[in-house]
Amino acid sequence: MSGIETRVDKWLASAGLRPTKQRTALAQVLIGDGNHRHVTAESLFERVGATGERVSLATVYNTLRAFCRVGLLQEVTVDGTKSYFDTNTHDHPHFYWEDTQELTDAPADQLKIVRLPEAPEGAEIGSVDVVIRLRRKFT
Amino acid sequence: MSGIETRVDKWLASAGLRPTKQRTALAQVLIGDGNHRHVTAESLFERVGATGERVSLATVYNTLRAFCRVGLLQEVTVDGTKSYFDTNTHDHPHFYWEDTQELTDAPADQLKIVRLPEAPEGAEIGSVDVVIRLRRKFT
DNA sequence: TTAAGTGCAAATTATTTGCAGTAAG
DNA sequence: CTTACTGCAAATAATTTGCACTTAA
Numbered sequence: 001m002s003g004i005e006t007r008v009d010k011w012l013a014s015a016g017l018r019p020t021k022q023r024t025a026l027a028q029v030l031i032g033d034g035n036h037r038h039v040t041a042e043s044l045f046e047r048v049g050a051t052g053e054r055v056s057l058a059t060v061y062n063t064l065r066a067f068c069r070v071g072l073l074q075e076v077t078v079d080g081t082k083s084y085f086d087t088n089t090h091d092h093p094h095f096y097w098e099d100t101q102e103l104t105d106a107p108a109d110q111l112k113i114v115r116l117p118e119a120p121e122g123a124e125i126g127s128v129d130v131v132i133r134l135r136r137k138f139t
Numbered sequence: 140m141s142g143i144e145t146r147v148d149k150w151l152a153s154a155g156l157r158p159t160k161q162r163t164a165l166a167q168v169l170i171g172d173g174n175h176r177h178v179t180a181e182s183l184f185e186r187v188g189a190t191g192e193r194v195s196l197a198t199v200y201n202t203l204r205a206f207c208r209v210g211l212l213q214e215v216t217v218d219g220t221k222s223y224f225d226t227n228t229h230d231h232p233h234f235y236w237e238d239t240q241e242l243t244d245a246p247a248d249q250l251k252i253v254r255l256p257e258a259p260e261g262a263e264i265g266s267v268d269v270v271i272r273l274r275r276k277f278t
Numbered sequence: 279t280t281a282a283g284t285g286c287a288a289a290t291t292a293t294t295t296g297c298a299g300t301a302a303g
Numbered sequence: 304c305t306t307a308c309t310g311c312a313a314a315t316a317a318t319t320t321g322c323a324c325t326t327a328a
Contacts, residue, residue, distance in 0.1 A: 018302060020308060041293080056310045061293060063308095077270075080214075080222045080317090082292065093256060098265065110256040117232060117249040119273055126237065126272040131216075133265040134258055157327060159283060180318075195285045200318060202283095219292090221317065 008032060015070035025053035026063050030073075036088040038076070038103040039064075044085075078103060078131050093130040106132055147171060154209035164192035165202050169212075175227040177215070177242040178203075183224075217242060217270050232269035245271055 008027035009019045017023060029047045030037055039047070045060045055063075064085050067073040074089045078096045084103050086094075093106040111130065119125045147166035148158045156162060168186045169176055178186070184199045194202075203224050206212040213228040217235045223242050225233075232245040250269065258264045 018307070020302070022309070058294080058311075059309055062295095065294090066308095075219075077216055077219050080216050080219065083219045095256075095259070095262075097262070106256040110254050112253040114251040114253050115249050117234075117245040117271065119271075120234070122276055123234075123236070123273040124276050126274045129268075129270040129272065131268040131270075132256065132258075133268065134262040135265045137261050137263050139261065157282070159327070161284070197286075197319080198284055201320095204319095205283095 011072065015067075015072050017066065017070060017072075022053070022055045022059050023063055025051065025055055026060065030067075030087050036086065036105065038084055038086050038094075038105075040082045040084055042082070076103060076131075077129070091127055093132060096131050096133050097136070098133055099136050106130075150211065154206075154211050156205065156209060156211075161192070161194040161198050162202055164190065164194055165199065169206075169226050175225065175244065177223055177225050177233075177244075179221045179223055181221070215242060215270075216268070230266055232271060235270050235272050236275070237272055238275050245269075 005024060005028070008024055008031060011027055011031060012019045012023055025048050026044065029044060029051065030039070041057065041061050041064055044064070045055070045057050048055050048060070064073065064083075068075050068085065071089060073085045073087060076084045076086050076094060078084060078094065079101060086103070086105075088105060090108075092108040093111045095104045095106045096102075097104070113128070113130075116125070116128065147163055147170060150166055150170060151158045151162055164187050165183065168183060168190065169178070180196065180200050180203055183203070184194070184196050187194050187199070203212065203222075207214050207224065210228060212224045212226060215223045215225050215233060217223060217233065218240060225242070225244075227244065229247075231247040232250045234243045234245045235241075236243070252267070252269075255264070255267065
């Protein structure tokens with residue numbers, strides 16, 4: 001158990017966040033297995049609940065915001081009704097499955113933007129968000 | 140007056156929508172001058188109010204949804220908290236000004252995506268949304 | 279005349295916040 | 304100790320909806 005907890009605790013420490021019980025539990029769900037993950041507050045709340053840890057929904061919201069603020073997570077806006085958070089904080093394209101409202105990574109190496117509009121006078125580009133909306137095909 | 144109203148009424152008719160007083164007023168604000176426009180429910184509500192026409196906020200919401208459903212408008216998702224609607228329904232990139240929360244068109248001819256990730260098995264690409272987030276530079 | 283559209287107020291949904299209690303450094 | 308964190312319940316904010324009333328066709 002210590003091996004895994006050390007990993008997530010390092011993740012938290014690297015951003016200067018206190019490793020509280022709830023944050024460790026949430027981080028465990030998020031990056032415990034080393035894979036990238038896309039969550040909403042609700043989905044993370046359910047997942048952490050399934051592990052037996054009790055974390056209030058308000059804390060899930062606050063923690064997601066805190067992780068975002070320190071750069072551990074990236075917020076991705078694809079659906080006006082809920083916020084998605086991505087453990088992969090690099091600029092990369094996403095697939096958004098409209099039927100299931102799921103967000104997944106699109107292979108970044110397959111995307112190539114050759115010419116990007118330049119930022120207007122007095123502005124600079126913060127990020128370039130690419131969302132590829134997918135519809136399920138009937139077969 | 141008739142010239143302008145004919146234009147917006149044609150716009151409505153082309154989508155098979157009844158030209159009610161409120162829809163005509165809203166369409167007038169949206170496409171009356173022939174320019175493309177990006178609005179939120181609230182901003183459209185204010186703009187139409189400024190013309191003297193009285194349209195309830197609920198109707199603005201319902202109408203925006205109706206216009207979207209029939210393809211007169213395109214919803215653009217850039218900010219989790221509110222919905223934006225674009226009179227330009229072609230697939231094109233956007234600038235999103237983070238400080239003022241304004242949405243504008245990015246010059247489409249300057250964007251070139253060379254390789255797009257292909258849709259996973261059983262799915263097809265609905266649209267590719269490109270949002271370039273801008274931060275104001277201090278000068 | 280009649281189905282569709284409108285306005286109001288109440289309901290919903292996702293999210294944030296105030297504050298009293300708890301825990302980490 | 305003492306400052307940040309947590310949980311609850313109440314507050315917000317954007318949007319939707321139920322329903323009685325209007326209006327376009």
